[in-house]
Amino acid sequence: MSARIRRPAGAAGLTRLLCLVAVVAAVGLLPWLSGRDPALTVLRARSAEQEPTKEALDAVRRDLGLDAGPLSLLGDWAGGLVRGDFGTSWVSGTEVLPSVLSGLQVSLALMGAALAVAVLLACALVAPVLVRGRASAGAFAAMLAAVPEFLLATLVLLAFGVWLGWLPTSGWVGPQYMVLPALALAVPAGGLLGRLVADALPAVLEERWAELWRGAGVSRARISAAALRRVLPPLVPQFGMVAVGLTGGAVAVETVFAVPGIGRTALGAAKSQDLPLLQGAVLALLALGLLAGALAALVRRRLLGPALRDAGLALPPLRPVRTPAAIPVTLFAGLAVTIGWGLLRDPYAVNTTARLAAPSWAHPLGTDGLGRDVLARLGHGAASTVGTAAAVCLLSLLVGLALGFLPGVAAGAADLANALPPVIVGILVAAAAGPGTGGAALAVALISWPPLAAHAAALVQEVRASSFLTAQRAIGAPPVWILTRHVLPSVAAPVARHALLRLPGIALALAALGFLGLGAQPPAPEWGLLLDESRAYVERAPWAALAPAVALALLAGLAVSGASYAQGRGMRKERRGSRVTRPVRKEAPVGAGV
The missing domain is CATH 1.10.3720.10 (MetI-like)
Known part of the structure; x- marks a missing residue:
């Protein structure tokens, strides 16, 4: 028994160490992984007037050691860290x-x-x-x-x-x-x-x-x-x-x-x-x-x-907030009406004579600094914000289901993923591949799978220990049959609902990256980017900032109320199922973040 316990713990520790080494190595290889030419960046920082000729760029590469290859670059950087030398800024020197x-x-x-x-x-x-x-x-x-x-x-x-x-x-x-x-x-x-x-x-x-x-x-x-x-x-x-x-x-x-x-x-x-x-x-x-x-x-x-120390103390799961069904429905209806109204308008039409116009019938939410209709940009921005979040949810669901069958390996990687906020990962991805919607989606996907993997692992363990699977094995059912016809269907549906509940939170994480300039780029009407663009003239036209802010707040409210209502509904089903002694599927706990 003790050997069976130590083996997953050892696998988790090894995975945790390997993931940490991989992250540190990725940080050390940023100059090599970057999609831009570091030599060009340094040359422009040192002398903006100098022509970026091949000779000048080669000289900068030799000076920075960028021509020695990735392994040599990583070794020099790691050696400097050991000596307490973090290097020299390329911009300020x-x-x-x-x-x-x-x-x-x-x-x-x-x-x-x-x-x-x-x-x-x-x-x-x-x-x-x-x-x-x-x-x-x-x-x-x-x-x-x-x-x-x-x-x-x-x-x-x-x-x-x-x-x-x-x-x-x-x-x-x-x-x-x-x-x-x-x-x-x-x-x-x-x-x-x-x-x-x-x-x-x-x-x-x-x-x-x-x-x-x-x-x-x-x-x-x-x-x-x-x-x-x-x-x-x-x-x-x-x-x-x-x-x-x-x-x-x-x-x-x-x-x-x-x-x-x-x-x-x-x-x-x-x-x-x-x-x-x-x-x-x-x-x-x-x-x-x-x-x-x-x-x-x-x-x-x-x-x-x-x-x-080894056993710990167990507590009951978070109690679901008592949320009437009308609250998430109302929030969703409000967002849907606003988005649908905005989709009927042109989000890119520029009218400099109507810059920073107050809300009116012609522009129900006013205009931005270029005279573009805020309602139109809010509506069209929902497609990129929520659509990208849906793609990230699907990817996280697939990764979570796969790693749910490898709990020892997934635990170590999950510990490191939980220690990396989306913004930090977004900064690394943007430095390597440049800012953009794809990079922001990748950054959020890299750290959004641990809750789904933990949920899947708990369900896999529960289903494998059930009596009906023991009977299937006793009559000679092949493992592939048991996996595809019993285990996977029992696990996939609850984890898919869990992933759906995390959709608003993932959309908020993507909006945060857009707000910081790491996600969608202008002139895309992404919600976080809209909020960032409006900060330049927030004193003159606060409505331009309030529109995406209220939309994001409604999205946050929808995340809480929808998840709480769904969990409360799942717990009520579980109580009804326990009264008639039927097996039930565990629902995901309400959590925070992505």
């Missing part, structure tokens, strides 16, 4: 390490402030549960967790920075410059943390030990503290995922508020093709994510103690 450390210091301060605010928000969401003994803010917490950081950053900048003028909107000079960025980072994280704890506490407070303590006259404060101590160990890995999410969200937030952090440094380096600076910044972000996961594992081990 300065050492990379000081720039990375400077940006990392700013980002750590921002993430620390955001984490503190997130914990306070989570405490506010959990407090009613400790007082009343039941969750009361599940829907509100779920909505907060679903709002993407780049969208929230734009909204708080508009509300508190532009319209009210209470706080500065850009820069990093004093503590007041930290408030809005930290708030934009903290709200989704705090909503997720609060919901995780608030949903787990009611079941813990109903356990036998809590009843005995109440009967013995133990104070409510002491019982609450013990319940929190009981809840935290199984949830600590999720807390680590929240910290990893902060590293990805920081890229968008630092860009919106012009904060000179490591995320903005990485994004700027990718756009300018300053690959040595990009390599150092990405390694710093990757190290932050891995460190967060390692600290979460260490804290969990300390909380469990030696007696429970």
Whole structure:
């Protein structure tokens, strides 16, 4: 038995190590993998007037060591890392390490402030549960967790920075410059943390030990503290995922508020093709994510103690938010009507005489900086945003189903994929292949499969252990027959529903990459790109920014309400099935992100 347990764990550890080495190697080979000529980038940075002749480009390649081949390039870069040498910036000509450390210091301060605010928000969401003994803010917490950081950053900048003028909107000079960025980072994280704890506490407070303590006259404060101590160990890995999410969200937030952090440094380096600076910044972000996961594992081990370290403590799954069917239907109908209306208009027609026009009957949502109809661009942008998300969902579904039959191998790769936010992967893909819709789709697909693979693996294990498969084997059914006629059909349908529920979240991830300039490029009417383009004139024409912002907010609401309604419906089916002793298929838990 122990050998069977160690083998998957060893496979997972080996896969985790191999994936980490592959990611680091890909970062080291960025100058070779890049679709652009690094020598041309460096030549233009050094002397914009010099002609890019073959002799000049060859001289730059020799100077940078780009003519030595990929293996030599990777070896020199890795050797420099061991010596603490991150190389020299191709654009500025300065050492990379000081720039990375400077940006990392700013980002750590921002993430620390955001984490503190997130914990306070989570405490506010959990407090009613400790007082009343039941969750009361599940829907509100779920909505907060679903709002993407780049969208929230734009909204708080508009509300508190532009319209009210209470706080500065850009820069990093004093503590007041930290408030809005930290708030934009903290709200989704705090909503997720609060919901995780608030949903787990009611079941813990109903356990036998809590009843005995109440009967013995133990104070409510002491019982609450013990319940929190009981809840935290199984949830600590999720807390680590929240910290990893902060590293990805920081890229968008630092860009919106012009904060000179490591995320903005990485994004700027990718756009300018300053690959040595990009390599150092990405390694710093990757190290932050891995460190967060390692600290979460260490804290969990300390909380469990030696007696429970191997077994852990199980908690019930997230309770579905009570969502009437009318809510997702209404949200979907609103989006569908807006998109359908916009599809009847021309999204590329330029009318400079109607630049930044206010909403009117001719232009129901106003016009943008080139006089293009915002409603038309919003409608046509849905095709690229949601259509690309559907393709990513299908690819993730196929990968998840395949890896569901290899849980030991998939576990190690999933750990590393979970430590890489979509923005970081998008930066790497954009640096290698250039920004575009295909690159953004690839970046999201590379990290969106782990939840589907975990769901598939659980279902495969359950189906293989069922009695009817034992009977099939006993009568001599071949393994291929059992796989194709019994196992795969039983697994594919629930995992496909799970993938469909993640469609809005994947669309939001693609919009985030478009907002950062890593996805669709102008003049494409992609939603994230629309929001980014409108920031230049947000004070004069806020409606141009509000239109894609509201559409993305509706998409986030649809993600939460649709997933919650579907899970609640699945749990009701499961209860009905258990009453008549019929086997049921497990539905996917409601989760955050992609």
